[in-house]
Amino acid sequence: MPFPPTPALTADCVVFDQAGRVLLIRRGNEPFKGQYALPGGFVDIGERVEDGARRELREETGIEVGDLNLIGVYSDPDRDPRGHTCSVAYFARVDHADPVAGDDAAAAEWVDDWRTHKLAFDHARILADAERRREDS
């Protein structure tokens, strides 16, 4: 590709259930190994960002969602200790579904006390923004 180097592009999903729980994974790899995180990962070349978000969600949790709503774009150069990434974050709702951990996720579960956990990366900020957007919508 003839393009200059740019931050690596990732997509993350905030999925709420009807009880207000959030679908989180336990990271299987460094950085933040073992910590709760939003399902997500790197967008492939040739893949729309929304499709990357759905693919990562499916691979890590087995869950499929309907509409994806844009929360925001998170590109602080220090957000990932490995290097500069830019995450596009979406929220979605599901009635109920049982997650099955896969790919980079050591576990995948509905978490009700997510505010009390230390989340990987800037995912606490993304979740707080998602909650505000959910209340507005």
Next chain:
Amino acid sequence: MPFPPTPALTADCVVFDQAGRVLLIRRGNEPFKGQYALPGGFVDIGERVEDGARRELREETGIEVGDLNLIGVYSDPDRDPRGHTCSVAYFARVDHADPVAGDDAAAAEWVDDWRTHKLAFDHARILADAERRREDS
């Protein structure tokens, strides 16, 4: 960087003036050389997307803006004939400012009949989305 290859990250700006005109550039380079386009370009590693949007706007038009409002994320793999790019688009308002073309821009001007022009890339779609967002806000 230890990251897999991802789409190249760009930022574009829709700037409206009080008369509803839009700040457009004439592209100085291929692709779409000579066509109207939104000011924008590639985000540098180490730079937040919003900062990249402001830098490209300043370099191409000489104009500084206040708040940037997220319009959306545009990542169709075919949106750029050179390869897969993902653009984060913002809108902003300025009271009045005289643009000065620079960098990749052969010209920079306020355009009132922008709906009648064929714009580069998917910029017509971005502009239509921006107009809806501007009416909502």
